[in-house]
Amino acid sequence: MSEVQTLTHEERDPSAAVTARNAPQHWSLVPSAWPGVQTVVPYLDRTWRTQARLQVLSAWREHLQRLSHYDPEFHYDPGHEYEADWTTDADYREDGVRLYRYSDEGVLVMPHGSFHSWLVHLMVRTLCLVLGHRVCREPDLHYPDGVSEDLEQLTASGEPRTRRAPDVAVMPETWTLREARERTVAERIIRLDRGDPAPELVIEVLSRTNDGKDLHDNRELYAALGIAEYIVVDSGEFSEAPCMWLFRLDDREPAYRMVERGTTLTACGTDMRIIDAPVDGDVPVFQCRDANGHWLDHEGHIVQKELQKELPKERMSTVLGMLELMLPQDLRDEVVAGLRAHWEQTGLPENAEAIAIAIAREPEAWRTRLVDPQERESDADRSPPLRDTPSPREW
Numbered sequence: 543m544s545e546v547q548t549l550t551h552e553e554r555d556p557s558a559a560v561t562a563r564n565a566p567q568h569w570s571l572v573p574s575a576w577p578g579v580q581t582v583v584p585y586l587d588r589t590w591r592t593q594a595r596l597q598v599l600s601a602w603r604e605h606l607q608r609l610s611h612y613d614p615e616f617h618y619d620p621g622h623e624y625e626a627d628w629t630t631d632a633d634y635r636e637d638g639v640r641l642y643r644y645s646d647e648g649v650l651v652m653p654h655g656s657f658h659s660w661l662v663h664l665m666v667r668t669l670c671l672v673l674g675h676r677v678c679r680e681p682d683l684h685y686p687d688g689v690s691e692d693l694e695q696l697t698a699s700g701e702p703r704t705r706r707a708p709d710v711a712v713m714p715e716t717w718t719l720r721e722a723r724e725r726t727v728a729e730r731i732i733r734l735d736r737g738d739p740a741p742e743l744v745i746e747v748l749s750r751t752n753d754g755k756d757l758h759d760n761r762e763l764y765a766a767l768g769i770a771e772y773i774v775v776d777s778g779e780f781s782e783a784p785c786m787w788l789f790r791l792d793d794r795e796p797a798y799r800m801v802e803r804g805t806t807l808t809a810c811g812t813d814m815r816i817i818d819a820p821v822d823g824d825v826p827v828f829q830c831r832d833a834n835g836h837w838l839d840h841e842g843h844i845v846q847k848e849l850q851k852e853l854p855k856e857r858m859s860t861v862l863g864m865l866e867l868m869l870p871q872d873l874r875d876e877v878v879a880g881l882r883a884h885w886e887q888t889g890l891p892e893n894a895e896a897i898a899i900a901i902a903r904e905p906e907a908w909r910t911r912l913v914d915p916q917e918r919e920s921d922a923d924r925s926p927p928l929r930d931t932p933s934p935r936e937w
């Protein structure tokens with residue numbers, strides 16, 4: 543066991559010098575405290591580790607450069623862990639690197655369980671129903687050093703933070719995707735430091751570990767970046783009921799003022815609301831009001847689309863069943879099979895019941911009833927006049 547692992551709490555003096563010779567022992571936690579195990583890492587131990595890295599900062603950075611996912615543009619924070627496939631830095635977004643956070647007990651766990659992740663997913667899909675596919679989940683916001691320096695939002699080594707990954711961002715309409723799909727990693731990168739437009743709205747969902755950051759640090763940052771509106775969502779997972787706060791940029795200064803609080807608010811010109819889940823312990827329902835005044839949500843939209851698929855099938859079965867009762871036995875199978883094949887190809891007409899009744903009265907001429915008489919007349923009107931020119935068969 544290494545020297546660091548055998549130190550007592552009393553010996554872990556943050557001001558104690560750490561030499562380059564034993565520096566590698568301070569890069570990360572011992573495997574017994576990695577994600578997936580229940581070893582408790584107290585806050586004092588984490589503070590000590592941060593101070594130890596600061597004493598050998600150059601050597602620590604050389605260690606980071608050997609990671610396969612090392613990003614020379616990112617300002618790594620000695621207050622966080624960076625390993626081959628995981629980190630504790632929520633703003634570090636590299637492929638294959640999972641995010642973990644310390645629980646209240648000091649154990650490394652996934653920061654957002656399925657509750658938080660699923661709610662964010664549903665919010666993105668619901669917003670897309672009304673605002674189009676300019677809604678982005680967990681974008682990678684890059685911003686200039688000076689913003690963090692002015693706000694004094696620095697890493698433990700005093701470097702400015704230059705990236706933030708909000709849960710949801712609504713981009714300007716020029717960023718709308720042409721098709722309904724998830725954005726690629728590259729499409730989620732927003733370079734505010736290189737002239738990309740700022741989101742019109744960002745949304746953060748509170749969790750036990752980020753409530754102070756979302757209500758203070760992020761509020762200051764997003765205002766400084768010129769993001770017009772900012773919503774903080776309390777899902778109700780750790781409180782009595784869901785709630786939302788809407789902050790909007792003040793016209794006189796680059797700061798937010800809270801304009802709405804509750805379960806219903808209006809942002810991006812769209813009414814939004816969050817209501818209790820229909821089942822206890824499930825995620826709340828996030829909805830947006832469309833141009834027709836209807837409240838929409840992703841899961842309800844999916845159910846409605848499935849119903850729209852099923853209703854014509856049920857109606858077709860009802861109409862054909864009615865026709866079977868009215869037709870003579872010698873024509874029943876032929877007519878019903880022919881109608882079913884035709885309607886499955888062309889879709890069920892609105893006057894399907896009237897067509898069925900007409901066919902029952904004149905079953906031998908059932909094929910002429912497949913098209914509405916008015917439609918047949920309009921088709922005839924559009925037909926070109928007869929000519930004396932022989933058809934190709936007659937040439």
